[in-house]
Amino acid sequence: MYTTLLTDATLFEALLAIDQELAATAQAGGCRQCAGRLDHADYPRKPRGGPATLSAAYEKRASFCCDADGCRTRLTPVSVRFLGRRVYLGAVVLLACVLRQGPTPWRVARLHALLGVSARTLARWHRWWRDDFVRTAFWRAARSQFARPVEANEVPGGLLERFDGEAVAQVVAMLRFLGPLTTTSAGTLREARP
Ligand SMILES: [Zn+2]
Numbered sequence: 001m002y003t004t005l006l007t008d009a010t011l012f013e014a015l016l017a018i019d020q021e022l023a024a025t026a027q028a029g030g031c032r033q034c035a036g037r038l039d040h041a042d043y044p045r046k047p048r049g050g051p052a053t054l055s056a057a058y059e060k061r062a063s064f065c066c067d068a069d070g071c072r073t074r075l076t077p078v079s080v081r082f083l084g085r086r087v088y089l090g091a092v093v094l095l096a097c098v099l100r101q102g103p104t105p106w107r108v109a110r111l112h113a114l115l116g117v118s119a120r121t122l123a124r125w126h127r128w129w130r131d132d133f134v135r136t137a138f139w140r141a142a143r144s145q146f147a148r149p150v151e152a153n154e155v156p157g158g159l160l161e162r163f164d165g166e167a168v169a170q171v172v173a174m175l176r177f178l179g180p181l182t183t184t185s186a187g188t189l190r191e192a193r194p
Pocket of ligand 1: 031032036066067068071072073
């Protein structure tokens with residue numbers, strides 16, 4: 001049921017709309033240090049792994065800088081599109097690992113053909129979920145909200161299944177859930193690119 005999502009333009013449009021709302025809310029809140037005005041100081045991105053029709057808006061990750069002299073504090077809002085500094089989109093890092101885990105696991109060659117992702121990168125994402133993600137302070141605090149415990153060896157597919165709704169809604173909900181991991185202030189994403 002997740003097999004078509006990697007090329008589903010509606011998923012990636014929905015994620016963009018959510019990010020735009022998250023960014024607008026963050027900007028409206030003003031500087032967290034001095035309450036000054038926040039100006040856009042976005043990061044350029046060249047995301048990989050989405051559908052061919054990916055909006056040009058994906059070439060930026062929203063970030064802000066306080067406009068007050070002597071402050072200039074940067075604020076990067078949480079994102080449902082970008083999971084840390086990885087080149088690949090968060091939905092791709094999630095879904096590629098879920099498809100590898102599924103009842104009829106996708107072969108590496110198939111994911112490579114669709115996403116251009118190497119076996120090495122896939123293995124690294126898999127280790128990130130199993131070894132790094134489950135040890136984050138975020139996950140240790142958040143896992144208790146699930147009535148049925150999510151074991152480390154079920155991540156990420158078993159975690160995705162805990163969210164309600166159709167496949168698109170589950171992916172959106174899980175990426176929202178992971179939001180705290182997507183800002184540097186969380187300090188929990190240790191993995192380098194991609
Ligand atoms: Zn400020």
